Amino acid sequence: MPADEMRVAHDWLDHDAGPVVRPYAMTQGRVAPTGGEFDMMAFVVATAADVQPAGRLQPEHHAIVATAREPIPVVELASSLDLSIGVVRVLLGDLRSAGLISMYEPPAAARSHDVDVLKAVVNGLRAL
């Protein structure tokens, strides 16, 4: 989908909408990421240190890549960049399609909730 086609005038952003740009305007109205959904706890890692100047990327895309140099969960990205989770997901879908990030789904609960992990959590909490 060419970006230009999506940058049509949003006539629903009228005076009544107020001065605030509604979150999904940032994604040209798209509400679901391309290539499928992912968990809010999935980790995101940028695959390259730099993003080549790509015409279709928005400042928010660049901000995500810059923030995901080290593995970071989707929720943490959303909070750091002050974007809603839904918007971050759509932008991550774009970056994943462009090969600029890798996504790592959380391991199945049965694996991450094993007793050794839980003991480590308890010990860590006691040390707080």
Added chain:
Amino acid sequence: MDSVRSDRNGASSRIPVALKILIAGGFGAGKTTMVGSVSEIRPLQTEEILTGVAGADDVGGVEGKTTTTVTMDFGRITITEDLQLYLFGTPGQDRFWFLWDELSQGALGAVVLADTRRLADCFPSIDYFEQRGTPFVVAVNCFEADNRFAADAVARALDLDPGVPVVLFDAREPLGARNVLIELVEYVARRQLASAGSR
């Protein structure tokens, strides 16, 4: 624990394990206070489409659909470099139930905050976690000394299943909140061991 990624250059870095704990309870039960007392609290926005979410190819936009912004409390506790605990204060209002399904997906467990002056406020949370099979503890937030009830009286009043821990605490005290989390994680571990033993 062993999710190691290999990138194109053959280098690898560990992907940490992030565990999710939900902090639920009625309005004013102390969710924000608890998340803030034990972790670095930050707001997290979710902007949700309330009706018929369209597919990825639909660029028709969200005009005409109802979106709602929900700001949740969100905090992180770093246990080790490879192990992080995330706390989510669940939105209390009924109309945000749809958010709970995703929040509780894969969650380690939940803390249901109870206020003895309005005990019924935590019934929906308890029902929800019982139905989902999400392990939870009930933490009675003691704002005032004269409002202290015995833990077993609360357990009876809430008709909890045997074994569900009830903890009395003060959400404003970091150690109080921490101890509730420890109680929850130990309870989850006991359940894991019990289910492993019965196999």
